[in-house]
Amino acid sequence: MSVAIMLFKRNIAFDTLTLVVVLIIVNIIRQQFFSNSLEIKRFLGYDSDLLLNFTQLANKYGYSSEEHTVVTEDGYLLKVFRIKNKKCEARVKQPPLLLMHGLLQSSDAWLDASPGTGLAYLLADECFDAWVGNQRGNYYARRHLTLNPDKDSAFWDFSVDQIGYYDVPATIDYVLSNTGVKKLNYIGFSQGAGTFLVMCSERPEYCKKTNVLISISPATRVKHTKSKSFRSLLNILSTCEDLLAQLKVNELFGKESFLQVLFEFICQIRLFSEPLCENFLCGILDSSHPGSITHKTFGMVYSHLPAGTSLRNMARYGQSLNAEDFQKYDFSETVNVVKYGSKEAPAYNLSSVSLPVVIIYGANDHLVDTKDINWLVDKLPNVIGLEEVADPLWNHLDSVYSQHIYKMIWPTVRRYLESFSETYMKTKS
Template identity: 90%
Template sequence: MSVTVMLFKRNIALDTLILVVVLIIVNIIRRQFNSNSLEIKRFLGYDSDLLLNFTQLANKYGYSSEEHTVVTEDGYLLKVFRIKNKKCEARVKQPPLLLMHGVLQSSDAWFDASPGTGLAYLLADECFDAWVGNQRGNYYARRHLTLNPDKDSSFWDFSVDQIGYYDVPATIDYVLSNMRVKKLNYIGYSQGAGTFFVMCSERPEYCKKTSLLIGLSPATRLKHTKSKPFRSILNILSTCEGLLAQLKINELFAKESFLQVLVEFICQIRLFSEPLCENFLYGFVDSSHPGSITHETLSMLYSHIAGGTSLRNMARYGQSLNADDFQKYDFGETVNVVKYGSKKPPGYNLSSVSLPVVIIYGANDHLVDTKDISWLVDKLPNVIGLEEVADPLWNHLDTMFSQHINKTIWPTVNRYLKRFSETYMKTKS
């Protein structure tokens, strides 16, 4: 065995050990960390926006907002928010629109890029009736009818497989029932698009409840992901899933954990924001775009980005890095035979995504690579729009956080939504 190979294996083993130790320490500290964080943040002079939830942010900037609770078939309680521009009360576009966030995010991510730039704000300004969902495990969806997420490890036995089967359909049904309509339009970012594809494969009747899907950097198969840090962390989590689960580390990257609070504090200080926080962010996704994300958005991003998810979900992403297909979680051959009837996990049937699909992506995206986008497009039967953002530096983060969203992806999003929407004028009774 060559010296190079030995050093490589030694480095991987060391990285794995370090990550496992860090996760153990963070979870121990988190269990002891029970301070009143809002009061502390006010005392430390945090920007007021960092202290507000979805409805409070919407109201602060002159929008009307509602908070609803969706109950899934398997008992998870998910917050879904509705945002409208008060100036549009007399001329709202229909059908309603549902937005779904990416991994480790929440509904708040659609606000992070600030009014006039963030997609939720832009949609409301254009008089779309926007509903913004949350997927199980984040801080808006960390409740269950019978399970306690702090005590019952079974609460965390989920990945995008369950999110796509339960969360997305339940949210769609809730919005349709509330609005008394038969169809809606859907925008999914990264995981938010991938879970929609899961839903269509497993429950194709829900494709008929959606008129249009706009997939923003949709995450399915990740075979060609270029980011080395991203690949390393996911591979480690996938390899060590059993050990971490035995140590009762079932929840990862939770909001208000010690590490998240520390990073949030550092990144709201302008002196550290660019040299540390921006470089760390771009280093993680391994694709830089200088000047694209403002200091204010960086502060918001680091306040919300550790939204929380399950170890199982992150391990499944690790599996997807080495898979040729967009497939279900791999339990190992013995359990796979029991659960799936085959030694290997089955792939999702992307040909069942029968509704019109628009995909927008960036050439500099080192998480969802252009090769995996091309693979996905070849599998989908009804792609009516495929657009690579003109900016050659556009990466995975820009789609949600860039100050240039209103000039890059927004015109395309708006054009296709208008094609599948109508404006209804309300008359006085």
């Protein structure tokens, strides 16, 4: 038995060391060799959609799109996009809504499944005034008033704790200010829903600025995550956080990193798309759901995913694998006393989430397990809808990328949005 334990520990140590070395090499390659990636992709004949940003892509398919910049209280600059269907000029549904992405995603995720399927397109088609946000650390939110993300490690000193406290409230205030209304509706996927709950716990006045939260596979406590590869990655990053930080590995899985560029290239080739690209996301990382995500969408996904985040954020998810509550980042007992006034990292007060909440989830989700969904439902005081997607194979990523979103997710989203919205007819002056 002792020999088996020693071998197990040796394997863990080897995996940890390998990951540390890979992350260091990836960061060096990213900084040195991918400054002209757009020109390289044009030369290699990539699908033209992969070369476009949110506004360009929306405009290409006939939608009206705007780019705005939100400045948070702590100085981060976040891009937020507004998308409308040009056919809706005479009528618009109010209030506006804010759509927020998940971990390692960006606003582009809501367009990746193409018009008629991507949720941002569907919302615009129904004449909702849709605003699509970004959270600090991805390629649309990698700027700061004073900090340089390539030089200042302080830029990356954040997790969902800061995203929920600063980014979500700042984006809500910006949308409300620009539309002249007092409340909006909010749709959050995974981390995008979890950070909204952080906000309500820490700044409950912002719950009063939102009519309804539609949370799709909300990531809070992830104690029962089934994905072995995801658990292993998070555990290693949490264990090695201090070492990696000392080695200046503060940013993880950024766009144009070596691995992201490699997967993006491979996944343009149909021969490799299904056996490699599909199996990695929907088989190794999440659960298998053959045929749910199209070849074209996989190409878009690997062009935009991963979008980047901080080491601290990934480490915090690692901590949450073993936590009984949805709680703040655990610094250590000594630092916790200084930061929080207690030895333990405090749990978020989910009872303060007073607004109506709708939860949509898949039974085959290997990242946000149904046990953690049910735990969250018991903690929230005002859940008005708990909807399991009818497809028994529906996994975590399907809710953003599946070709069946229009049938499986959209009717529920639209039904609840309609109950908190009104249509106004514009008159010509």
